[in-house]
Amino acid sequence: MQPLTKIKGFADLFEPESLVFRHLEETARAVFGRHGYQELRTPILERTELFQRSIGEETDVVQKEMYTFADRKDRSLTLRPEATAGVMRAFIESGLHTREPVSRLFTIGPMFRYERPQKGRMRQFHQINVECLGLDAPWVDAEIIAMLWSFLQALQLPGLALEINSLGCPQCRPAYMEALQAFLAGTNDADLCEDCARRRHKNPLRLLDCKAAGCRAIMQEAPRIADCGCPACQEHFAQVLALLRGVGIEPVVNHRLVRGLDYYTRTTFEVVSGDIGAQSAVAGGGRYDGLIKQLGGPDLPGIGFACGMERLALLAQAPVKARPAFCMVLPDAGLLPQAFPLVCHLRDLGLPGDMGEPGKSFKSQMRAANRIQARFALILGPDEWATRVVQCKNLDDGTQTPLSLDDIPALARYLTA
């Protein structure tokens, strides 16, 4: 009988990894909470059409990376490949905007993309996702980026860089695209890599972030979006930068930073690390002012970002776990009925502790107490029971004290002192 195994690109997380993930989540809740964000949990499964309409039919995500299948009534469903679409759907469906002019939401959970796994990239991966809906002022962009930065600072992650760019708005983007096309018209397919030669007409923005050396050299001279934007976009971008600098955040303006999803407008940003392999983007996001309306909702602006938890986990330290306060040691297993209530009582008073391994040799039990790093071994034998005490051996310094079994609160205080 072959044991069953997990499927490719999916992971089981035991401690200490699960502790790291919990730490990421708890830090996010604390930081976002004090910025006025509320947690939203949306389903993992949505109608396929939602993602097609929000992410963009032409994107790689939609074209080849989604876990899509028919349910029992032949409806096409998709495991969410990203969070924003579902959050937008929930936002619109609930009519949240009719009760609150501004909605600040975050969500944490698994996403699914059918890709080849590698370092920092799983088929089931986890994101912390943040959206601010209903405001389009530059300070909102600065605020959400500053919040992301605070979150990363709180985690004490080393070696991160913040990159930022502006992609313009529906008013000025066409003019930029024309300028870009005009520039590309002066180049030959032969000078570009295979991918770029193919997508230069379909999705010319993507040529900007091509990693091929040849393409990079050519695109060095390409017109820059941030420069070609309309005055409003340029002013917006300048204010975002100024506000960030005002709080000591120095983003690197990266003119090649374009994002993979179609809905982004104006400000886009990314946090990258040089220490986690090829998948270096730890977080990414941007403004998406037309998306809500495009999905059938009110015409409200929005901005948001996503953090990849697996990638954060590559940089984060596991928090130290509280060690057990005690471990029961019974020289005579016959006293189990007397020891059991003691252990339960201490736990109910809030002490983490272990029952030990009654029935094993004394030596084994002491070894077990030491192995689990218990602070005290509680030794309860016939002699102790006869005199209504329990021996409390401090496993750090080796000292031992008998304490009364008739005052459990006092015992608990001693074990936690």
Added chain:
RNA sequence: GCGGGAGUAGCUCAGUAGGUAGAGCACACGGUUGUGGCCCGUGUGGCCGUGGGUUCAAGUCCCAUCUCUCGCCCCA
């Protein structure tokens, strides 16, 4: 979808020129009556990823296959 690397004990890995497997760590039990950590001793534990092939003989050579991993692509 396309490349590179790797699969031997729970973990990290050795394995010599083909001769039916080893170490360290971990685990278990001991080292005299009820005292852990260090040390010492003993022990458990291996379809050598899987299936074929060559050979008297394969962990070792050949083919296939699966899995993991890193990179391309893409993205968080």
